[in-house]
């Protein structure tokens with residue numbers, strides 16, 4: 318059984334997004350005030366779009382904020398499946414247009430071939446990350462740590478910043494930040510919407526088998542605070 322830490326429940330996605338955007342913005346600004354720069358790691362998928370839009374309108378020193386992704390599908394950055402495209406269209410706009418974004422995809426034809434360059438490009442990114450926003454799939458994956466992928470163990474154990482993965486139950490080769498990279502952060506938020514995600518989350522708390530549900534690698538650790546934000 319994994320002991321739950323902070324779980325915040327909201328009646329609507331809009332109420333959640335409002336509060337989470339406020340928290341993230343104030344933590345980023347505090348980081349800028351304390352250290353001159355801040356770093357934010359965001360996830361892709363369908364859940365965070367409205368959050369991105371709210372965040373993009375916050376009045377903080379965006380030119381001192383560095384943003385990257387928790388994972389990326391190895392597709393063209395214009396592709397509808399690209400997480401970078403989502404970030405460019407929904408987050409790097411309004412006031413946040415001044416943020417410094419570093420994507421994970423590069424010119425190599427596969428994630429395996431491009432992984433070293435992606436790790437290298439993140440090597441001088443401000444760390445520990447100030448804020449990491451994770452999502453979770455209905456199979457218990459987070460980032461691109463898929464239960465089905467042969468590279469899961471590598472993603473959960475390597476000291477490298479990122480790893481190429483090839484999920485068999487989801488489309489596209491991918492690049493993902495490693496567990497060590499994700500946990501080297503000051504605050505992690507897990508952003509969940511809907512009853513199905515709640516039920517998957519509750520199931521994840523039942524035991525600590527990370528191979529079955531990789532989100533457990535985040536939920537079971539106590540090194541980095543994890544606040545779960547869930548809305549109906």
Ligand SMILES: O=C1O[C@H](COP(=O)(O)O)[C@@H](O)[C@H](O)[C@H]1O
Nearest residue numbers: 360361362363364388452453454
């Ligand atoms: O494949 C992915 O899925 C998860 C969850 O996505 P959602 O559509 O259910 O919000 C996401 O967190 C991850 O970044 C993405 O690449």
